[in-house]
Amino acid sequence: MSPLVQVFSAIAAVLVWVVAWYFGTAQEVSSIWWRSDTFAHGLLVLPISGWLAWRNRDRLAGLSVQPSLIMVLPILAAGFGWLLGELASVASVAHAALAFVLVFSLIGVLGFRLARPLAFPILFLLFGVPIGExxxxxxxxxxxxxxxxxxxxxxxxxxxxxxxxxxxxxxxxxxxxxxxxxxxxxxxxxxxxxxxxxxxxxxxxxxxxxxxxxxxxxxxxxxxxxxxxxxxxxxxxxxxxxxxxxxxxxxxxxxxxxxxxxxxxxREDLDPVEVDRPLSMADATASRGGFARVLPLALAIAAAPLALRYVEHFELLHPETAASIPQLTVVAPWTETQASRAEFKPSFMGFREDSLRHYTDGTHVVSVYIASYANQQPGHELVQSQNTLVLPNDPHWNRLNEAQGPDSGAGRWLATRISRESMKALVWSGYWINGRLVTSDYLAKGLLVLGRLQGHPDTSVFGAVWASAEDDVKAGAALQAFHQANGRALLDQIAAAARPVQQ
Incomplete structure (x- = not known):
């Protein structure tokens, strides 16, 4: 086999091996390329990268595949990043980690001497990551x-x-x-x-x-x-x-x-190119024991998917899911109402179950929304770009600003001001993760990963309470009144919705 055929055969083998172990994530990435106008350029990344590699074939003269075992470490690190992305249901992290697994694997299998002239074609693969939203x-x-x-x-x-x-x-x-x-x-x-x-x-x-x-x-x-x-x-x-x-x-x-x-x-591409000096015949000879040197790299690529299968197997041995969302027991004079005034609803999707109820004390009207995200799966994540109080292109409500809200007893709420024509609303919201109310997307994902690594079930919940009025002062007064009377009961309701039950 000629050295050039050996190089491109190694590249193809790495691509097939990585995609085979990370097939689910690779399939997600390719589907995003096909359906998204923003990331449609990803369809061109692999062909362009291949063309760039072929364009540099003259620089590969005298070189052969010499796997580098030191790349086992970055491959394992990228694989661990992919594992965290899968456990936390952060698709963008899993997609980026897959790209780095592929890049590090190509460098490891080809060796540093071959990877140097192919550095740009290999790194160009990172443009295929559908990230940027x-x-x-x-x-x-x-x-x-x-x-x-x-x-x-x-x-x-x-x-x-x-x-x-x-x-x-x-x-x-x-x-x-x-x-x-x-x-x-x-x-x-x-x-x-x-x-x-x-x-x-x-x-x-x-x-x-x-x-x-x-x-x-x-x-x-x-x-x-x-x-x-x-x-x-x-x-x-x-x-x-x-x-x-x-x-x-x-x-x-x-x-x-x-x-x-x-x-x-x-531009400098029309200037004469200085061709790299071919290596000696000793360097050009393929290393002995090639399979033995590639095997650790192949195992490093497979390590993260195997670890995920173990975690999923452990969870299947302890099947748990979230309890149904209980009804909130409010303190008099608060009672449940069917107020038509509370037409706002957080723009959340992919939940297992949700509940929207409205309450009044005769003067104020307050709404409570709870969404359960037990056992999150791709497309059913709690923290994702499409899950937000108000979508950027919402035709009715506008998000004005955000600030730190009051202390719930298990963490602070996030206070968000929104508006609709002459109507104002103040929303307190947060994620309930492992017994804590948090408002940071990153902290919520971190707590979720920590819980899953510790073997705890995923019973994540989103909660929001808001009041609408003609101005911010009235909306804030309504929320304060509701919080003083029913704040503890609301927190208990969210915790009960997150409490795991045995199937």
């Missing part, structure tokens, strides 16, 4: 702030409320498609590839990659401003329908083309 809220906020400020500087009066704002002849909202995340991800991947192919000095490559990050963000801000001003100046005759997206992509495309055109003034 966590940037949505931040980039939407910045887009809204820039657009409002720019419109005001243009002499147009603006009333802003969160991501929604009103100008004299129309209402505008910054939704997910306006965040610029798609532009940023696409620009970063294409810009990095362009920098690798066009430049040889590390400084120029890094500068162009930095430009590929900054330019689409600023371009998206200008695009949003341009769309609003076109709508305003045309009295909403243009830039308010399908042409809204058309103008946006056209503007973005022009900006990116200009960026590449300017970057091309300093």
């Amino acid at each position: 966590f940037l949505l809220p931040v980039m939407m906020d910045y887009t809204a702030e820039f657009t409002v400020a720019a419109v005001r500087l243009s002499g147009v009066p603006v009333y802003q409320e969160g991501l929604h704002f009103v100008i004299p002849n129309g209402r505008w909202s910054v939704v997910e498609a306006c965040s610029g995340v798609r532009y940023l991800i696409a620009s970063l991947m294409v810009g990095t590839l362009y920098a690798y192919l066009s430049y040889r000095s590390l400084k120029r490559r890094l500068l162009f990659v930095a430009a590929a990050i900054v330019v689409p963000v600023i371009a998206n801000w200008l695009r949003a401003y341009m769309i609003v001003m076109l709508g305003y100046l045309s009295d909403n005759r243009i830039a308010t329908g399908v042409d809204h997206l058309l103008y946006g992509w056209l503007f973005f495309g022009i900006v990116i083309i200009l960026m590449f055109w300017i970057g091309g003034r300093w």
